[in-house]
Amino acid sequence: MNLNITPKDRILSELTDIDGFLNITMSENPEEALQRGNDLASHVARTGKLLADAKFHLNQARSSEVMETLRETAKNAKATAKAVNALIDSLCREEQYLVDWSERANRTATHQLSWCVTVISKAKEEMKLGRFVPQNNK
Template sequence: MNLLITPKEQILQELTDIDSFLNTTMSENAEEAVARGNDLAVYVARTGKLLADAKYRLNQTKNTEVIQMLRETAMNAKATAKAVNALVDSVCKEEQYLVDWCERCNRTATHQLSWCVTLISKAKEEMKLGRFVPQNNRQ
């Protein structure tokens, strides 16, 4: 199987760029919401892929020979399963951080996309109400 897994450094760079976009405040302008929504839809998809790649990298690190030897050594030393897992987690902290950051960016982009949809719906409703002004209020 030929997997196109994003390199760890590229995941970090893309998340930095996406996070910068997600941390900007937008106005309640419907045109801006449409433009931002288009970008957010792409970011939702991309962060989903980056999340899968980050999880792949995390699992790959957890299954290396060094980690397996660490597990065996800890088990032979009568360490508890919790202690062994804590050791493995500490060795994989960077990979876990990327997984957590991908999840956070994906959720944030999804919520912001929902906000854009809300703003667009609000603008549509305001346009409808603006067209249907009651006739008997004319003077």
């Protein structure tokens, strides 16, 4: 199976770029919402892929030969399972950070996309109401 896994340094770079976009405050202009919604849809897809790739790196780090050796050594030294897991988690902190950030970026982009839909729906409703409001001719 040919997995196209994004390297960790590129995940970090892409998340930095996407985060910059997600930190822009949008107005309630429907045209802006439409354009931003298009961009957000692609960011939702990309951050979902980055999340999967970050999880791949995390799982790979946790199951590496070094980690297995550490796990066995700690077990032989009578370390508790909780202590062994805490040690492994600390050694995999960079991979876990990429997972956490990818997940957060994906959720943020998803919520912002929902907001764009709301802004566009509001504008459509206002346009409809504007057509049917009786005019007061005095």
